[in-house]
Amino acid sequence: xxxxxxxxxxxxRSFLMMLTQIFIFAVFAMSYDILLGYTGIVSxxxxxxxxxxxxxxGVMMNEKGAAIGSLLLAILIGMVLSALLSYIVGxxxxxxxxxxxxxxxxxxxxxxxxxxxxxxSVTHGNDGFTFQVPxxxxxxxxxxxxxxxxxxxxxxxxxxxxxTPVGRVLQAVRENEQRTESLGFEIVHYKVxxxxxxxxxxxxxxxxxxLTLRFVNTTVFSMDMTxxxxxxxxxxGVGTLIGAIIGASIIEFAHHWLTExxxxxxxxxxWIIFFGLLYILVVLLFPAGIxxxxxxxxxxYRKARPQDTDPxxxxxxxxxxxxxxxxx
Amino acid sequence: xxxxxxxxxxQTFIEQYHILxxxxxxxxxxxxxxxxxxxxxxxxxxxxxxxxxxxxxxGSIHWKGESIERxxxxxxxxxxxxxxxxxxxMFYDLTVGETxxxxxxxxDDRTMERQEWILNVFPxxxxxxxxxxxxxxxxxxxMMAIARAYVNDNDLLLIDEPSKGLAPIMVEKLxxxxxxxxxxxxxxxxxxxxxxxxxxxDRYYMMDEGKIVHQGSMQELRNNGExxxxxxxxx
Amino acid sequence: MDGVIxxxxxxxxxxxxxxxLAVGLTLIxxxxxxxxxxxxxxxxxxxxGGVWLYGVTGSFVAxxxxxxxxxxxxxxxxxxxxxRPVYGNHVQQILVTLGVMLVLSEMLKVVWSPNPLKAxxxxxxxGSWEIGSVIxxxxxxxxxxxxxxxxxAVQLVLKKTKIGLIVRAGVMNKxxxxxxxxxxxxxxxxxxxxxxxLAALGGALLAPYSGVIFSEMGMQFAILAFIVVVIxxxxxxxxxxxxxxxxxxxxxxxxxxxxxxxxxxxxxxMVIVLLxxxxxxxxxxx
Numbered sequence: 001x002x003x004x005x006x007x008x009x010x011x012x013r014s015f016l017m018m019l020t021q022i023f024i025f026a027v028f029a030m031s032y033d034i035l036l037g038y039t040g041i042v043s044x045x046x047x048x049x050x051x052x053x054x055x056x057x058g059v060m061m062n063e064k065g066a067a068i069g070s071l072l073l074a075i076l077i078g079m080v081l082s083a084l085l086s087y088i089v090g091x092x093x094x095x096x097x098x099x100x101x102x103x104x105x106x107x108x109x110x111x112x113x114x115x116x117x118x119x120x121s122v123t124h125g126n127d128g129f130t131f132q133v134p135x136x137x138x139x140x141x142x143x144x145x146x147x148x149x150x151x152x153x154x155x156x157x158x159x160x161x162x163x164t165p166v167g168r169v170l171q172a173v174r175e176n177e178q179r180t181e182s183l184g185f186e187i188v189h190y191k192v193x194x195x196x197x198x199x200x201x202x203x204x205x206x207x208x209x210x211l212t213l214r215f216v217n218t219t220v221f222s223m224d225m226t227x228x229x230x231x232x233x234x235x236x237g238v239g240t241l242i243g244a245i246i247g248a249s250i251i252e253f254a255h256h257w258l259t260e261x262x263x264x265x266x267x268x269x270x271w272i273i274f275f276g277l278l279y280i281l282v283v284l285l286f287p288a289g290i291x292x293x294x295x296x297x298x299x300x301y302r303k304a305r306p307q308d309t310d311p312x313x314x315x316x317x318x319x320x321x322x323x324x325x326x327x328x
Numbered sequence: 329x330x331x332x333x334x335x336x337x338x339q340t341f342i343e344q345y346h347i348l349x350x351x352x353x354x355x356x357x358x359x360x361x362x363x364x365x366x367x368x369x370x371x372x373x374x375x376x377x378x379x380x381x382x383x384x385x386x387g388s389i390h391w392k393g394e395s396i397e398r399x400x401x402x403x404x405x406x407x408x409x410x411x412x413x414x415x416x417x418m419f420y421d422l423t424v425g426e427t428x429x430x431x432x433x434x435x436d437d438r439t440m441e442r443q444e445w446i447l448n449v450f451p452x453x454x455x456x457x458x459x460x461x462x463x464x465x466x467x468x469x470x471m472m473a474i475a476r477a478y479v480n481d482n483d484l485l486l487i488d489e490p491s492k493g494l495a496p497i498m499v500e501k502l503x504x505x506x507x508x509x510x511x512x513x514x515x516x517x518x519x520x521x522x523x524x525x526x527x528x529x530d531r532y533y534m535m536d537e538g539k540i541v542h543q544g545s546m547q548e549l550r551n552n553g554e555x556x557x558x559x560x561x562x563x
Numbered sequence: 564m565d566g567v568i569x570x571x572x573x574x575x576x577x578x579x580x581x582x583x584l585a586v587g588l589t590l591i592x593x594x595x596x597x598x599x600x601x602x603x604x605x606x607x608x609x610x611x612g613g614v615w616l617y618g619v620t621g622s623f624v625a626x627x628x629x630x631x632x633x634x635x636x637x638x639x640x641x642x643x644x645x646x647r648p649v650y651g652n653h654v655q656q657i658l659v660t661l662g663v664m665l666v667l668s669e670m671l672k673v674v675w676s677p678n679p680l681k682a683x684x685x686x687x688x689x690g691s692w693e694i695g696s697v698i699x700x701x702x703x704x705x706x707x708x709x710x711x712x713x714x715x716a717v718q719l720v721l722k723k724t725k726i727g728l729i730v731r732a733g734v735m736n737k738x739x740x741x742x743x744x745x746x747x748x749x750x751x752x753x754x755x756x757x758x759x760x761l762a763a764l765g766g767a768l769l770a771p772y773s774g775v776i777f778s779e780m781g782m783q784f785a786i787l788a789f790i791v792v793v794i795x796x797x798x799x800x801x802x803x804x805x806x807x808x809x810x811x812x813x814x815x816x817x818x819x820x821x822x823x824x825x826x827x828x829x830x831x832x833m834v835i836v837l838l839x840x841x842x843x844x845x846x847x848x849x
Contacts, residue, residue, distance in 0.1 A: 042657045044600070092837050098653050099598040099797075100837075103789040107830055110786045114826045223782055227665060234658065270673050276666035283659045284648050381738055405744035417739035419732040430728045431743050476743070 029244035031201035037239030040174035045105030047225035053078035053206030058216035086199030128217020338387035365535030410477030420462025578811025579710025583765030587758025593798030603785025604667030609763025634763020682770035796846025
């Protein structure tokens, strides 16, 4: 509610921009959560889908002009390419140990980064290029609402997805791969499917991201983008979706503030160190993240009062986060 | 007589399964104690729990009067317990000689003497000294596993089903060699093959469904066809 | 013809540097089934540490030794504080080691500088020999020699020394090694430190080779090293050596003839291996 009213209250454009960014990164982080939190797959190349979505929009706007039709087409193309890419990487490595997927995604995203740097006629290399966006989207408030609506829709969509039979199989894979396999499920297909869903969603967030900047360069393919998704998901809490949204907010706010603080001491330019250390501690001590930990506490509290029933069924997932089985 | 190893009410879970439901047994020095039971009775888990490879969640294990159930596997081994696992656990890429080399905790005269002795018992190991253990025959692998456990000055050997999958002639040879070791070390032997084990065993424990159901001297088991029929399916 | 020889030397030298990185990865993976995504960070620390020590002491030998010590110290801390709590949980291991990578590369910027640093070749090794029309750059030959020496030393230790035999036995059967009274955790720490030290040595050798070092170099080389361990087979030292040479050579020849495709060429190599033999050229199991 507050978020809907906000644009009419505040005049601060930069604040509005930041919230827009948060919504977009929340979509990106949620897509990552489908992999890590719900299926137990670790990807170190998630930026590649983000980048594919980003460049699809950038290149299309640049070449075909800024029309709504071509924008929608560009977003669609990004999603299709991402789906293909995730299918290929998934089929190559998801039937092997979890290390392979992590290595392969890392290598593929590295390849795409080099490709974006070298294919100068289309991407303008490292420098990137600015482009026009359709008239309608030039307005910051409109963009804010688009991002907000998409975030909510993606949240609802993914939540539905994880409650479908397919989604339940994925969670079973995360909990105990061998057992799920022995129940007769062809695990690879489910894992590949999860990676495709995650890839498509990440591509959408990449498309939105460059729309807000009206600019695209190779940073969309950089390791930093993947790290963003990782930090947001881990610190917010894996396997909750909401955690991804909260994680995105925390990281973006902190990024802004700590960058401000850099005026006073240069150590704050290295804000990522704090998050790196926090991230390590969270992985070691609270594998369920902030939301996950709070949820399992809440769940215990609810369990203590058995007359309460849980209509949503969502909280059952978070409980098992603390003892995630190894996925190998 | 003082007991060497004293296990009291040992209980072990593997995941949620209650495998050992209270095992109590004593091993007397200088004897060969045989642990009988069907497949799945919990014999292997008993040995693994004693070694700390599958730590018991309840109960106590005393070694020469000292409690060892909280120790790590390597500490238990250093106390003087040798382990010959059911699958022989060969270091398949190492040769017989290399395996003996890493098995020796010390390289003193006593250990060298024990190595000489066991190589005389198992001359095959001397013949194939430079062969990779993964390429040995089934019987030779078993000899290798026993020699590896024996070479250190251990006071107790835990030997898990050495007869498994071997030809009767080889089993007989192995049983004879275990009997020869008796003069030097105490043995806790897990077996399903009653006819072979009864020739060398002094005392027996019978396991079923994670518990000890009978115990006594080997002579008593020889005379009691009913117990054999009930728990081993043989007369 | 001399062009080809140059490319050959180049490719071999790069291959040796990647091998130094990959050998630690593969040893650690083989023994502890931990894939260390922070390994590239140790490589970068070796590079910075080496350049810094060379500047301070003026001795290249001291710089190399110092870099190895830095690498081993970091490896010791990493194994003890970060890896040890998550043995057996692959997802957590992968995640936490990447976190270490992140912190290690950012710390480089704090300790030294966020900007790239220049690295000099020591005078004794700078310059080149001319044999007919062939020009052999001394430093590259030096890197190849060191790489081969490390390879031989690692092989020798694993084949002939008791500790090496124990490491190999540990790779084959951890439980049995413990049942022989050997404290495998100590062996883990040791192997981790050696792997880290070799990665740091690779970094320190790379610095004068490329002339400039930067904090992201760890990740760049780590990607090559991962490609190498996948191609060579996880856990195999010979496989790593062969794959590192393949990757180095294909990189150097492609960079010359088809510069756009040099990383793609290596990736293609990896994809083909994954399709045909997922366990790698020398791998025993997938």
